Amino acid sequence: MLTFFRKIIFSRIGALVTLIVVGLIGVAFGLGDVTGLRSNALGGQSAATAATVGNDTVSVTDLRNATDGMLNMYRNQAPQLTMAEFISRGGFDGPLESRLTSMAMEQFGHSQGIRVGKSLIDNQIANIPGVRGLDGKFDKDNYNRLLAMLKSNDQQFHDQMGRDLMTQLMLGPIAGNATDKLKGPAGVATSYASMLLEKRNGTVAFVDTKKMPAGAPVTDAEANAYYTRNVARYTIPEQRSARYALITLDELKKRATPTDDEIAKAYQAQKAKFDAGENRSLKQVVLQDQKAATDLAAKVRGGTAIEAAAKALGLEAAAINDVNKTAYAGQATPALADQVFGAAQGAVIGPLKTPLGWVVAHLDKITKVAGKTLDQAKPELTKELTDQKLAVIAQTLRDQIEDAITNRQTLDQIAAKLNLTVQATTPLTANGTDPTAATPVKPDPNQTTLYQLAFQSEADDDPQLVPYGQDGSFAVAKLDKVIPAAARPFATIADQVKKDVVIDRQVKAARDVANGITGKVNKGVPLAQAMAESGIKLDATKPMSANRAQLFATKQPPAPLVLLFSKPKGSASLVEAPYKGGWFVIVVDSIDKGNAAGNAQLVDKMRGDLGASMGDEYRQQFARAIRDKVGVKKNDAAIAALRRDLLGQGSDGSDQPQ
Numbered sequence: 305m306l307t308f309f310r311k312i313i314f315s316r317i318g319a320l321v322t323l324i325v326v327g328l329i330g331v332a333f334g335l336g337d338v339t340g341l342r343s344n345a346l347g348g349q350s351a352a353t354a355a356t357v358g359n360d361t362v363s364v365t366d367l368r369n370a371t372d373g374m375l376n377m378y379r380n381q382a383p384q385l386t387m388a389e390f391i392s393r394g395g396f397d398g399p400l401e402s403r404l405t406s407m408a409m410e411q412f413g414h415s416q417g418i419r420v421g422k423s424l425i426d427n428q429i430a431n432i433p434g435v436r437g438l439d440g441k442f443d444k445d446n447y448n449r450l451l452a453m454l455k456s457n458d459q460q461f462h463d464q465m466g467r468d469l470m471t472q473l474m475l476g477p478i479a480g481n482a483t484d485k486l487k488g489p490a491g492v493a494t495s496y497a498s499m500l501l502e503k504r505n506g507t508v509a510f511v512d513t514k515k516m517p518a519g520a521p522v523t524d525a526e527a528n529a530y531y532t533r534n535v536a537r538y539t540i541p542e543q544r545s546a547r548y549a550l551i552t553l554d555e556l557k558k559r560a561t562p563t564d565d566e567i568a569k570a571y572q573a574q575k576a577k578f579d580a581g582e583n584r585s586l587k588q589v590v591l592q593d594q595k596a597a598t599d600l601a602a603k604v605r606g607g608t609a610i611e612a613a614a615k616a617l618g619l620e621a622a623a624i625n626d627v628n629k630t631a632y633a634g635q636a637t638p639a640l641a642d643q644v645f646g647a648a649q650g651a652v653i654g655p656l657k658t659p660l661g662w663v664v665a666h667l668d669k670i671t672k673v674a675g676k677t678l679d680q681a682k683p684e685l686t687k688e689l690t691d692q693k694l695a696v697i698a699q700t701l702r703d704q705i706e707d708a709i710t711n712r713q714t715l716d717q718i719a720a721k722l723n724l725t726v727q728a729t730t731p732l733t734a735n736g737t738d739p740t741a742a743t744p745v746k747p748d749p750n751q752t753t754l755y756q757l758a759f760q761s762e763a764d765d766d767p768q769l770v771p772y773g774q775d776g777s778f779a780v781a782k783l784d785k786v787i788p789a790a791a792r793p794f795a796t797i798a799d800q801v802k803k804d805v806v807i808d809r810q811v812k813a814a815r816d817v818a819n820g821i822t823g824k825v826n827k828g829v830p831l832a833q834a835m836a837e838s839g840i841k842l843d844a845t846k847p848m849s850a851n852r853a854q855l856f857a858t859k860q861p862p863a864p865l866v867l868l869f870s871k872p873k874g875s876a877s878l879v880e881a882p883y884k885g886g887w888f889v890i891v892v893d894s895i896d897k898g899n900a901a902g903n904a905q906l907v908d909k910m911r912g913d914l915g916a917s918m919g920d921e922y923r924q925q926f927a928r929a930i931r932d933k934v935g936v937k938k939n940d941a942a943i944a945a946l947r948r949d950l951l952g953q954g955s956d957g958s959d960q961p962q
Contacts, residue, residue, distance in 0.1 A: 352942045355400070357407040358934045364946050367400065371950070374399070374454070389753075389771075396947055400938075405927050406467040408934040413470045420466045420473070427659040428465055431635060441634060474930075475923055493910040494900050500853040501898025501906075506868045507831055509845045509889040510881070511818040516810035516840070522802040530808075531794050531801045538801070539791045540739045543731040544758040547715055548781035549724035550772060556697050562689035570685050571678050576630050580675035583628050584644060587621040588665035589614045590658070597655035597662035605652045610666040626671060636663065698776070705769055705780050715767045715782050728784050734759050749773075758783050811884050818878045818887035825876035831891050848890070852898070864888050 355362045375390060413419075429435065435447040451461060487493075531538060562570075571578065587610050591597040596617065603613045614621040624632070633641035640663055643653045647667050654664040701722070708718045719726045729751055732738055736747045736755060747755070750773035757770050761783040772779045794801065817838050824834035835842050848868060855861050855869055863879040867890045871877050876891045900906050 353939055354942050354946065355404055355936065355938045357404055357936050358411045360407055360411070362400075362403060362407070364942050367403075367946060369456070370403070370454075371396070371399065391947075391950060396950065400943070404936050404938075405931060406464075406471045408931045408936055409471040409474055409927070410467045411934045412930045413474060418470065418473070420469045421659075422462070423659045424469065425462055425465045428469065429461070436634065441630075475927065487908075487911040487915040489914075490907065490911060493907050493914055496914075497900035497903065497906045497910045498898040500856075501851060501900055501903075502869075503849070503851045503896040503898065504868050504892060505894045505896075506848040507845050507891045507893055508848050508864055509821065509831060509835055509891075510843055510886055511814045511821070511838075511840070511889065512843065512886045513807070513810045513814045513884055514886075515842065516813040516817070518806050519809050522805045524798070527798060527801045527805055528794060530805050531797075534804075535791050537804070538794075538797060539789055541733040541735075542789045543733055543739070543785075543787040544755070545729045545731040545784040546754040546758040546781045547726055547728045547784040548754055548770075548772075548779040549715065549719040549722070549726050550779045551701060551722075551724065551777060552772075553694075553776040556694055556701075557690065560690050560693035560697055562686060562693065566689055567682055567685050568678065570689055571681055574685075577628065578676040578681050581628060581673050582645075583626040583671045583673050584632070584667060585623075585625045585627070585669040585671070586644060586653075586665050586667050587611065587623050588663055589619055589621050590661045590663055591617075591619070591655070592661045594655060594657075594662050597664050601652055601655055601664045604664065604666055610652075610664070621666075628673070640665075698778075702769060702778075709766050709768070709780075712766070715780060718767065718780055724780075729754055729758075731785055731787055750777075754779065754781050757781055807884060814886050815880075818889055821889050822876045822878050825889070825891055831876070831889070864890050868892060 352364050353361045354364045354367050375395075429447070430442045432450075434450055435442060451457060454461070456464075589597075589600060589610065591600065600610075600613050600617065604610045611621045624635070627635070629641050629645045632644065636644075637658050640653070640656050640658060643656060644665060644667060647653055649667055649670045651667045652664070653667065655662040657663075704722070705718060708721065713721075716726060718724075730738060730747075732747055732755055734755075736752070738745055738747075753770040753772065757768055761768075763783055763786070765782060767780050767782040770779055770781055771777070817840055821831070821834045821838055824837070825831050829837075831845060835845070848864065850865055850868065852869060855865060867877050867879055867888075871890075871892050873892050873895050876889055878887050878889050880887055900910075
């Protein structure tokens with residue numbers, strides 16, 4: 305999805321989120337993230353059905369709890385994340401569609417005799433980073449805390465993990481085969497590749513506004529009439545300010561500093577990690593069939609590289625680098641770890657049965673690791689414990705504020721209870737400027753979200769949590785003042801209005817000149833002659849040359865470049881320059897058609913790009929076909945009511961869930 309979620313997914317806590325978020329496992333083709341909620345405005349309708357999948361249902365309450373839980377998860381990584389921001393970035397529709405797809409996948413899989421075993425689900429859960437203790441092993445207390453954060457229970461969590469694994473098993477092969485094997489037709493790819501190689505040459509003339517005559521002095525009456533016609537240009541936009549109480553990350557860190565005793569206990573709990581030992585690097589392959597695993601192990605022992613042996617079976621050898629025994633046992637099994645860490649460098653291990661299948665491994669490297677004393681490990685442990693305590697403190701404080709907001713407490717009451725200072729921003733317009741300032745002043749970038757809240761709120765809205773800056777600080781804030789839009793009095797800006805009248809005269813004159821030049825060129829007059837006949841001394845023309853690939857190199861290519869590739873040879877066209885600077889006249893001099901027939905590399909790349917698109921289409925169509933087969937129906941009214949509730953907009957009663 306958006307950059308924000310990508311950053312979270314690839315972070316440490318994001319690894320946990322990615323394993324848990326509904327549908328993110330194996331449904332990466334647009335079924336997105338999740339979001340939270342704040343209050344229950346649906347009243348007695350909260351148990352209504354949001355959707356049905358075959359014989360199963362998703363209630364509004366289920367959806368509410370799931371989104372609320374996942375917001376908590378994301379806030380561990382980004383404490384400043386607000387509900388409105390989360391929803392605006394795709395945090396509602398994506399998870400719902402993902403959940404419906406995974407439910408349909410599970411039902412279809414069961415109808416075909418496919419099952420996901422409990423041991424596989426247990427192993428997947430045990431490998432979630434957030435449920436491991438300091439010793440790297442599964443920790444029941446951490447697991448229970450995770451369930452509480454997600455507002456789930458053990459059975460619900462196992463059920464969802466099972467659905468996600470089923471989705472991964474069914475869509476994974478389609479995704480892999482499509483990416484690795486599908487390629488677009490060579491003829492189609494060649495045509496597209498040839499388009500990228502098309503080259504055009506042109507000439508650009510610039511009709512500069514400043515070179516146009518200013519005309520007679522502007523009279524007061526003329527300026528006043530112009531002011532009346534263009535009063536919007538001289539209107540100060542609405543300004544708003546916000547009141548807020550700030551919670552800085554630096555303040556929270558002071559409360560999160562671990563004691564020497566806590567550091568010592570963490571050191572003892574992770575003693576094995578800091579003892580002298582060795583790390584091992586290996587490559588391993590997991591196979592579902594014992595005979596195939598035995599044959600692969602024999603090939604590797606016979607001298608075939610494990611990567612090549614795996615590739616021959618359509619598999620890939622996973623590389624595990626510089627791992628210690630404890631960490632590897634947590635990823636695999638203790639029995640497999642014993643064999644790997646009891647073998648000599650270059651040894652082939654397995655096949656050995658694990659919950660995921662039969663494992664064959666090749667031990668590539670053994671690295672001796674020096675031990676660390678408590679003093680040597682202290683910086684690492686301090687940071688680790690500080691991060692853990694900081695996340696807990698921030699979440700606890702957020703929960704307290706959210707509870708206070710839900711209980712209709714005011715900003716001043718919340719600030720007094722938490723011993724916070726209430727401040728106010730300077731009134732600014734929606735684009736972050738102060739129109740009353742004598743010289744432009746850059747607003748504090750940390751306060752951007754405060755102004756966003758102010759311009760999205762009404763006077764009687766409850767306070768909200770908003771991020772403050774980029775370091776994890778946040779604030780509880782609400783709308784303070786609204787200064788309505790108003791036009792500046794003509795008498796105070798008469799001189800500026802007269803200058804604007806002159807500029808508008810020149811812009812129109814420049815356009816007339818540019819139109820005249822363009823019209824003559826399109827009738828066969830050479831560009832230089834048409835410019836000379838304009839009566840204005842213009843700057844010399846400039847050549848312009850580009851291929852079509854350059855046109856697609858940026859999201860917003862320059863307007864002259866777009867025109868160069870949109871007109872036939874010999875034609876002229878014009879486009880306005882930014883900021884009323886003038887007009888560009890572009891003449892297409894020559895067109896060299898591209899031919900990619902002999903460019904095998906470009907054609908092959910284009911075939912791969914087309915194949916990837918085809919593979920993604922196959923995967924989406926497969927998921928859609930399964931949804932249609934099982935039968936997925938959404939209660940749009942109930943879903944719309946829940947969405948409004950999540951945004952704090954309430955319900956107008958026109959679409960109550962049935």
